[in-house]
Every structure is written in C-alpha cells, then in structure tokens.
Amino acid sequence: MNRRYIINLSALTAVGLALLPSNAISQQKSLKEQLIGTWTLVSAAQVTKEGVKSDRWGPNPRGRAIFEANGRYSFMIFRTDVPKFASNNMNQVTAEEAKAAIQGMTANYGTWSIDEATKTLTTNIEGSSSPNLNGGTQKRIISSLSADELKYTNPASQIGSVDDVVWKRAK
C-alpha cells in the first residue's frame, strides 16, 4: 500500500469513530460498573417450591445495599413489623423477642464480584446475621440493571424457594 492510502484510511477511521453517538459507548458499561453505588429495596417476592408466593420480608420491608468500587459490599433487609423489645438492655431480650427480630431481618457484608457472561453476582460473606452464612457465598442472577433499577433472582435460597428482588438506586 502506498503512504497516501494509509493516511486516508486512518483519517476515515478517525472521522468514523468521532461520529459514533456517545451513548453507544455508555451502553457498553459492564454490570460491575453499573452495580456500584447504593440501593434501596423496593420489593422481595418469594415463591416456594409448592408455588406459594409471598412477600419475603413482609409488606413494607426496608433494605439497603452498598456495592463499593473496591469490591466490598454491605447489605441489610428488615421487616418493619417487628415490635420493639420490652427492655433496652440487649441482654434482657426474651427468646421470643429475639426469634421475631432475627427472623425479621438479614444483614451481611464482605466482597462481591460479577460474572458478566452469566450475569451472576457472587457475594463472599465475611460476616452475617445468619451464622450459617458466615464464610459462605451466595449467587444471584441479575435479570435487569439500569440507571435506576436492579432486579435479580436468588434461585437457590437456603430453603429451596426462589426470590425475585427489586431495588432502586438511592438518590
């Protein structure tokens, strides 16, 4: 090829790239990049093996999740219908009060990663309100992720049911 041809080809390529609409590039953002930030729980529906659907965390759950750029996360979901303890002293909580509180929430923290190909979010749990989860991993399949909304399913939850969870990005 002669030099003039190469220069023209380069010039054409440069012009072509400059004309690409900028949103075409932003649509290339990875799931990982999009997940980073803070999220508020919208809903968590659970469908049991027998097909029974319910709100996993009651009618108005409160949940917050933080996914940090350095690969750490902190996540908690609470029912809002758990009564206060009769005593302000945690050591005087009754067994029934404790059971209601513990069954009414989940909280864990650790590190997270995403397999972009399978859209799988994996959390490596360092500490959890459920001792059975300490040191374990959980996987969730991201069904959609946009600027404002995150949806995932937890197909292999601890009790064999499927959870469909929706979060909105916290402003």
Place this chain on the structure above:
Amino acid sequence: MNKICVLGVCAVALVTIPAFPNTGLAQGKPLKDQLVGTWIYVSSTGKRDDGSTVPRPSLQGAVTYTTDGRFHFITTRTDTPKVSSSDPSRPTPEEAMSIASGSVAYTGTYTVDEVTKTVHANVETSTFANLVGAPNQRRIISSITADEMKFTNPRTPAGVTLEFVWKRAK
C-alpha cells in the same frame, strides 16, 4: 519544603508538621472525608458508669460510611452456633437468643461535627428496634489515620460506654 539536589536529580524533603498532640488526629483532610469508606472491626471494650468493665463477645463486623451521608453497621458474634434447622431462617428461640445477643445491624444517615470530632447517627432501621430513631446517637472519634480509626459510643441503650477499634478495609 527543602529541596535536595544530587547530580541534577532533585527530591523534595517534606518537613512534617506535628499532628495535634494528644488527639491522634492528623491535620489536613476534614474528618468527614477521612471517614468515608468501609472499616473492619478489630476490637471493642465496654465500661459501665461505675467504671466496671463489661465483657465483650468475640465479634466480626464492618461499618461503611458513604459520601452521601449514609452508613451501614454490622457486627456479629464469631462463635454463634449454626442454626440446626434445614431452614436457617427459622431458628429455635434459644438459637435466636444466641444470635441476637452480641449481634447487631443498623443503617441510617450521619453527619460529622468537625469541631467535636463527633459522628451524629440517625438510625433508620435496626435489628434492635429500640435503636430506631433513638435520639442523640453519637460516636466520638478519638483517633483516625489512613489505616485505623477508634471511636467511642458514650452511651448504649443499656447504659454502657463502648470503645471500638477499626482498621480500614482494603
């Protein structure tokens, strides 16, 4: 700053200005900026009003402060026995007692008072429902560096003073 030049290669020797003595708080970045991020639990001590120490369980945990003024706090016991049921979300009352005592998770918003080195926390949701909306939730920062932070909760709902040591998460 002193400049030292050897063979044409110059280096700047930084003169360090001593930090405020006795406070362990370095000059420079506002406390608010130093606090942002995740801190991993190292240890804690508890004291009652009469000066007696309160035994602390063996804990693991993390506290995260975001730039938009939210925080997450989770500590759990390291020695809590697993739930025996095939459904771990259904502990027995006794198992729940074991989990609930010494473990706590809560989240809400926070502000920092740079002058008093105090984090003011508004707890919105918690395992310990009595903490939600509890007034005057303060954490007084006694020291903070790039790697370590110590703060004191001057009064828990049970009337105990708790001091926490944290290391910055990498």
